Amino acid sequence: MSEYFTYKARPVVRSGKTIYYGSMSEPYVVMMNVTAEQPDHDIMAATEIKCYLMKTDKNLNPMEAITKTAARATLYDALELAAAWLRSTERPAG
Numbered sequence: 001m002s003e004y005f006t007y008k009a010r011p012v013v014r015s016g017k018t019i020y021y022g023s024m025s026e027p028y029v030v031m032m033n034v035t036a037e038q039p040d041h042d043i044m045a046a047t048e049i050k051c052y053l054m055k056t057d058k059n060l061n062p063m064e065a066i067t068k069t070a071a072r073a074t075l076y077d078a079l080e081l082a083a084a085w086l087r088s089t090e091r092p093a094g
Contacts, residue, residue, distance in 0.1 A: 008083045019049075019075075021082040024056050028067075028089045030082035035071075049078040053085045 004011035013020045022029035036048035053068040068085060072078040 007079050010083070010086065012079070019078075021079060022086050026086075027056060028086060029054055029056050030085055032078050032082065046075050046078075047073060049073075049075060051078050051081055051085075053082075053089075 004013055006012060007021065010022050011020075017034040019032040019034070020029055021032065031052045031054055033050045033052075034046045034048070035050055036046070037044040038047050039045070049072050051068075051070045051072060052066050054062070054065045055067060057065065070081060072081055
């Protein structure tokens with residue numbers, strides 16, 4: 001099994017300016033698109049990230065799969081929102 005960077009025990013996978021948070025084996029995942037950046041010392045830092053809570057059902061087209069959207073100014077804020085969204089979709093144990 002491949003090892004991924006994780007945040008709050010969920011995988012974070014980046015491809016270009018798109019970041020996926022969560023697992024495709026779960027009912028929901030969060031897709032984040034970096035839409036604006038600016039230099040910060042030696043790196044480019046995101047200054048706007050669009051966040052999309054999406055159902056992972058492969059039978060849905062991408063527009064039907066999106067259930068929530070938001071924008072955040074930092075990657076930390078986007079990941080915190082994504083973690084809260086995914087927590088809210090979890091079924092209680094029992």
